[in-house]
Amino acid sequence: MKYLETILISFTREVINSISKNLGMFFSALTTTSLSFLVLYLLLIFYFNIENIQKKIINQLTIHVYLDKDIKGEKVREVIYQLERINDIVSIQYISSSEALRRIEKELNIDISKDLVVNPLPNIVYVKVGDPRKIDDVANNIKKIKGVKEIDYWQEYVKNLSKIIDILNKIFIFLIVLLSFGILTIISNTVKMTILARRNEIRIMHLVGAPNWFIKYPLITEGIIILFLSNFFAFYFVKIFYNVFSNWIFSNASFISLIPSDFFNTIRNYIILISFILIIFMTSNTIEKYLKKLAQGE
Amino acid sequence: MLEFQEVSYIYPNGHRALSNINLLIEKGEFVFLVGHTGAGKTTFLKLIYREILPTTGKIFFENQDISLLTPKQVPYYRRRLGIVFQDFKLLNYKTVFYNVSYPLEVTLVPFNETIRRVMKVLKIVGLLEKRNFYPDELSGGEQQQVSIARAIVNNPSILIADEPTGNLDEKSAYKVMDIIQEINNMGTTVIVSTHNLEIVRKLNKRVIHLENGYLKNDSKIKEYFVL
Ligand SMILES: Nc1ncnc2c1ncn2[C@@H]1O[C@H](COP(=O)(O)OP(=O)(O)OP(=O)(O)O)[C@@H](O)[C@H]1O
Ligand SMILES: [Mg+2]
Numbered sequence: 001m002k003y004l005e006t007i008l009i010s011f012t013r014e015v016i017n018s019i020s021k022n023l024g025m026f027f028s029a030l031t032t033t034s035l036s037f038l039v040l041y042l043l044l045i046f047y048f049n050i051e052n053i054q055k056k057i058i059n060q061l062t063i064h065v066y067l068d069k070d071i072k073g074e075k076v077r078e079v080i081y082q083l084e085r086i087n088d089i090v091s092i093q094y095i096s097s098s099e100a101l102r103r104i105e106k107e108l109n110i111d112i113s114k115d116l117v118v119n120p121l122p123n124i125v126y127v128k129v130g131d132p133r134k135i136d137d138v139a140n141n142i143k144k145i146k147g148v149k150e151i152d153y154w155q156e157y158v159k160n161l162s163k164i165i166d167i168l169n170k171i172f173i174f175l176i177v178l179l180s181f182g183i184l185t186i187i188s189n190t191v192k193m194t195i196l197a198r199r200n201e202i203r204i205m206h207l208v209g210a211p212n213w214f215i216k217y218p219l220i221t222e223g224i225i226i227l228f229l230s231n232f233f234a235f236y237f238v239k240i241f242y243n244v245f246s247n248w249i250f251s252n253a254s255f256i257s258l259i260p261s262d263f264f265n266t267i268r269n270y271i272i273l274i275s276f277i278l279i280i281f282m283t284s285n286t287i288e289k290y291l292k293k294l295a296q297g298e
Numbered sequence: 299m300l301e302f303q304e305v306s307y308i309y310p311n312g313h314r315a316l317s318n319i320n321l322l323i324e325k326g327e328f329v330f331l332v333g334h335t336g337a338g339k340t341t342f343l344k345l346i347y348r349e350i351l352p353t354t355g356k357i358f359f360e361n362q363d364i365s366l367l368t369p370k371q372v373p374y375y376r377r378r379l380g381i382v383f384q385d386f387k388l389l390n391y392k393t394v395f396y397n398v399s400y401p402l403e404v405t406l407v408p409f410n411e412t413i414r415r416v417m418k419v420l421k422i423v424g425l426l427e428k429r430n431f432y433p434d435e436l437s438g439g440e441q442q443q444v445s446i447a448r449a450i451v452n453n454p455s456i457l458i459a460d461e462p463t464g465n466l467d468e469k470s471a472y473k474v475m476d477i478i479q480e481i482n483n484m485g486t487t488v489i490v491s492t493h494n495l496e497i498v499r500k501l502n503k504r505v506i507h508l509e510n511g512y513l514k515n516d517s518k519i520k521e522y523f524v525l
Contacts, residue, residue, distance in 0.1 A: 200387075201390075206376075214404050
């Protein structure tokens with residue numbers, strides 16, 4: 001316990017001291033990392049929202065299959081059976097003409113079935129397709145089934161939209177990966193520069209008998225403080241901005257539904273976790289390398 | 299305790315700083331290291347605290363070849379030495395107190411024990427009042443005293459002092475030599491490099507004389523009457 005206490009006191013003081021005596025360095029590192037995280041969060045927001053919109057569209061992707069007027073009972077079941085055997089269909093919903101009529105009556109709160117001699121509505125099957133790129137194939141297969149009169153879906157529109165979204169998604173993934181590497185490089189350069197700037201201090205510590213871990217951990221702690229602070233700034237800045245924007249969208253263009261900002265908390269946690277591990281690893285590695293050189297008398 | 303066997307050192311730029319040094323320093327000895335500027339005194343001391351490794355030859359500390367220490371062992375070796383550097387090597391972001399306490403912190407000495415020992419050595423070197431000053435708020439001589447305090451705070455088995463009186467007036471220089479003698483009297487081996495021949499003459503200790511990297515004279519082997 002005594003040891004732990006001594007270490008904690010000593011490290012805390014070391015970190016506070018070295019930050020306060022190198023404030024310029026600390027703030028420039030903080031600014032660069034904050035800005036990088038800020039851009040990363042913005043890109044992630046775009047990426048996930050676009051993906052979300054795409055999912056919504058896919059969910060609404062329904063092929064309306066109109067059946068021949070004269071097929072009933074056993075034959076309808078036969079058609080549905082054949083539909084079920086087509087790949088890439090995620091759901092099938094059959095609505096008979098009488099059911100459709102009943103729904104209309106309920107919706108409009110009227111009673112028209114007794115006035116009608118024949119039900120004018122067709123039997124319909126709503127077919128949902130999982131992957132918008134497959135919709136043509138699925139549609140062609142459905143057309144071949146006996147008993148299907150005609151089908152309807154928003155062919156061109158759906159295809160173009162999902163193409164655009166696919167391209168956008170790829171661009172964003174590319175940017176996110178690029179930026180992640182950028183951030184890694186920035187952080188690792190910051191670490192290297194800090195160590196370079198502290199070269200003499202590290203050398204002195206080493207000369208008066210400080211073991212590697214004693215030199216390393218205060219420096220790593222500094223890196224982690226920068227990580228948490230910059231992440232905090234970037235995240236809340238983006239989050240506040242995003243909330244304001246979502247509210248505006250909600251009241252002015254409610255047909256676009258944005259992901260609730262809480263979703264990004266999870267993402268932030270992952271980002272912090274990953275960069276936490278990377279910072280420990282990179283800082284420790286760079287310092288070890290330098291100390292090894294010192295110990296070998298170079 | 300410390301033995302040099304045919305030690306030569308050539309700096310990476312090709313400069314030959316030490317040539318074929320052979321000598322033995324016993325436990326508890328007080329040794330002066332003298333020689334002109336550039337004679338190789340600092341190089342000699344750097345070899346002892348293993349900032350550099352001999353180009354050829356071997357150095358033994360308590361029968362252990364220090365070239366064979368692994369990087370991880372080096373800090374533990376250095377804790378047994380107290381080093382006063384010619385350029386002090388203080389940590390500028392730490393106060394006097396924490397500069398001196400650093401060698402104790404790294405060995406995880408409990409905090410109240412640290413305070414006690416740091417206060418004691420600061421009192422010895424006369425810097426108790428300035429313990430909360432930063433190094434750049436001290437004069438050159440005061441920085442030197444901090445450096446001495448730091449070197450002796452962890453009761454080293456050997457004290458290596460590179461010109462510990464270089465920046466001091468006569469009175470302070472003798473005071474520092476008194477402190478070093480005191481430490482030597484308590485059993486610590488002491489190696490002091492100096493240009494101050496008056497002190498060397500007065501104290502009448504063993505003198506190792508380097509010239510152009512060669513061991514010119516060792517008063518323990520031959521009577522030292524040059525100068
Ligand atoms: N890092 C270095 N690279 C190359 N040559 C060096 C280096 N350090 C010292 N030298 C050379 O090695 C020789 C011995 O240097 P050293 O510092 O040991 O001298 P010294 O006896 O301590 O001198 P002084 O009394 O001025 O402190 C000098 O000629 C110096 O130029
Ligand atoms: Mg010198």
